[in-house]
Amino acid sequence: MMYVKGVSATTLDEIRAASGTSKSQLYRHYPDKDALVRDVVALQAVELLERQHQLLRRLNSLRGLERWRDAVIEHNALRNGAYGCPLGSLASELTDQDEEARKAIARYFDTWEGMLSAGLVRMKDSGVLRADANAGELATGLMAALQGGYLLAQTVRDVKPMRIALDMAIGHIKAYAVPAEDGNPPEGGTRGH
Amino acid sequence: MMYVKGVSATTLDEIRAASGTSKSQLYRHYPDKDALVRDVVALQAVELLERQHQLLRRLNSLRGLERWRDAVIEHNALRNGAYGCPLGSLASELTDQDEEARKAIARYFDTWEGMLSAGLVRMKDSGVLRADANAGELATGLMAALQGGYLLAQTVRDVKPMRIALDMAIGHIKAYAVPAEDGNPPEGGTRGH
DNA sequence: CCAAAAAGGGACCTTGAGGTCCACTCTGAA
DNA sequence: TTCAGAGTGGACCTCAAGGTCCCTTTTTGG
Numbered sequence: 003m004m005y006v007k008g009v010s011a012t013t014l015d016e017i018r019a020a021s022g023t024s025k026s027q028l029y030r031h032y033p034d035k036d037a038l039v040r041d042v043v044a045l046q047a048v049e050l051l052e053r054q055h056q057l058l059r060r061l062n063s064l065r066g067l068e069r070w071r072d073a074v075i076e077h078n079a080l081r082n083g084a085y086g087c088p089l090g091s092l093a094s095e096l097t098d099q100d101e102e103a104r105k106a107i108a109r110y111f112d113t114w115e116g117m118l119s120a121g122l123v124r125m126k127d128s129g130v131l132r133a134d135a136n137a138g139e140l141a142t143g144l145m146a147a148l149q150g151g152y153l154l155a156q157t158v159r160d161v162k163p164m165r166i167a168l169d170m171a172i173g174h175i176k177a178y179a180v181p182a183e184d185g186n187p188p189e190g191g192t193r194g195h
Numbered sequence: 196m197m198y199v200k201g202v203s204a205t206t207l208d209e210i211r212a213a214s215g216t217s218k219s220q221l222y223r224h225y226p227d228k229d230a231l232v233r234d235v236v237a238l239q240a241v242e243l244l245e246r247q248h249q250l251l252r253r254l255n256s257l258r259g260l261e262r263w264r265d266a267v268i269e270h271n272a273l274r275n276g277a278y279g280c281p282l283g284s285l286a287s288e289l290t291d292q293d294e295e296a297r298k299a300i301a302r303y304f305d306t307w308e309g310m311l312s313a314g315l316v317r318m319k320d321s322g323v324l325r326a327d328a329n330a331g332e333l334a335t336g337l338m339a340a341l342q343g344g345y346l347l348a349q350t351v352r353d354v355k356p357m358r359i360a361l362d363m364a365i366g367h368i369k370a371y372a373v374p375a376e377d378g379n380p381p382e383g384g385t386r387g388h
Numbered sequence: 389c390c391a392a393a394a395a396g397g398g399a400c401c402t403t404g405a406g407g408t409c410c411a412c413t414c415t416g417a418a
Numbered sequence: 419t420t421c422a423g424a425g426t427g428g429a430c431c432t433c434a435a436g437g438t439c440c441c442t443t444t445t446t447g448g
Contacts, residue, residue: 008292010203013435024397025437035436085291093350094287098278099201108350139359142347143340146360150343153283154335157290157301166332167339170367177370206405217427218407228406395444401437408431415424 004042006085009095040103043092047110050088054117061121062128064176071168074148075161083155083164089114090149091156115141122175135178147171197235199278202288233296236285240303243281247310254314255321257369264361267341268354276348276357282307283342284349308334315368328371340364 003012003020014035018025032038057070085091089110096103119141125131148171151164196205196213207228211218225231250263278284282303289296312334318324341364344357 006291008288011292026396029437086287090346091287094279094284094346095201097350098199099204104350111347111350142356142359143363146340146343146347146356148343149346150339150341153287153342153346154304154339157286157297157304163335163339166335170336170364174363174367219426222407
């Protein structure tokens with residue numbers, strides 16, 4: 003509900019009704035609404051990161067990156083882009099409101115970006131990407147394109163800008179691709195292993 | 196105040212105090228808070244688009260694009276990325292809250308993107324970019340990178356991700372640059388003028 | 389089986405935010 | 419000079435949202 007309607011627009015009474023519990027239960031577990039919100043963010047983040055981990059765990063090819071893009075876009079297309087990113091929309095509402103929440107969200111973004119970065123590193127190791135490709139920066143660019151795409155898609159109620167943004171980011175990564183050789187790419191680096 | 200603290204966190208009493216007027220004045224001009232909010236969005240957007248227009252009006256080179264990037268980044272660096280984009284942060288709070296506001300913001304984004312796109316078209320016309328460059332899509336990519344960069348910078352309280360994102364988008368545009376010839380590039384299209 | 393403690397329900401309180409209203413002031417035309 | 423009407427200030431109202439409290443039910447352990 004907080005993701006869909008916004009945090010401040012979601013009342014404790016609605017939460018109580020939706021969860022089928024009572025006020026005393028809420029306050030047994032959380033000192034106040036802010037604490038509950040932080041836990042909601044944590045839960046949302048864990049679910050998101052878990053899903054992303056499934057998608058990115060074995061990422062080590064450009065095809066895999068495109069499959070990831072398709073999965074993310076398809077997921078967002080279901081709602082015509084409404085609500086935006088499960089983490090990003092909460093981020094933008096909370097960052098200038100609750101410093102503790104901001105730091106937590108920054109960490110979640112960091113681990114998410116780390117998954118992308120790890121995949122890109124594997125692509126470097128297996129010779130798909132050139133050695134001079136900066137995996138960290140490419141991952142940041144990918145994340146920014148994703149988040150920007152989410153926001154634009156959300157306002158236009160159409161996934162198209164998100165697709166364009168992700169294609170741009172992936173195209174940028176492809177610029178670091180090692181040109182295709184005959185046969186298989188080299189099996190890892192032979193030196194410095 | 197709405198941009199800094201969020202719309203729902205800004206009360207009419209604070210607005211009244213800050214503007215040095217009274218409640219009756221607010222309600223003389225606006226039927227309710229929502230209407231006032233929409234006008235705030237319009238004002239914010241007009242100011243932003245005016246500034247952007249100054250920066251983008253004569254854009255017709257890659258150097259110009261980089262100057263635009265530097266200006267935007269420098270402006271955001273002043274606050275260490277806090278508050279995000281003047282339009283984007285309002286967008287993400289209002290889009291799933293007020294359909295009328297959402298449509299308005301979508302239009303503002305569209306005109307903004309149009310300014311970028313127009314600059315890219317000029318770059319195509321003057322031979323800086325190849326004819327097969329899709330100005331509209333490149334502009335969308337640029338906007339997404341910008342907005343995503345704003346969001347990431349906002350959560351990390353550091354402009355760095357924004358810089359990386361914009362560099363990525365500009366790098367993507369440079370991929371459509373016509374390789375430098377000796378002397379000046381062709382002066383506009385000779386046909387279809 | 390019983391008492392103590394934990395879990396639970398929901399009425400109630402308090403605060404503050406949006407919104408209303410009315411008495412007063414200022415301006416301008418007859 | 420006066421009176422109509424717009425402009426203005428700010429007290430006040432209403433209601434809903436966060437937060438408290440107390441009584442009841444369930445669980446646990448001796």
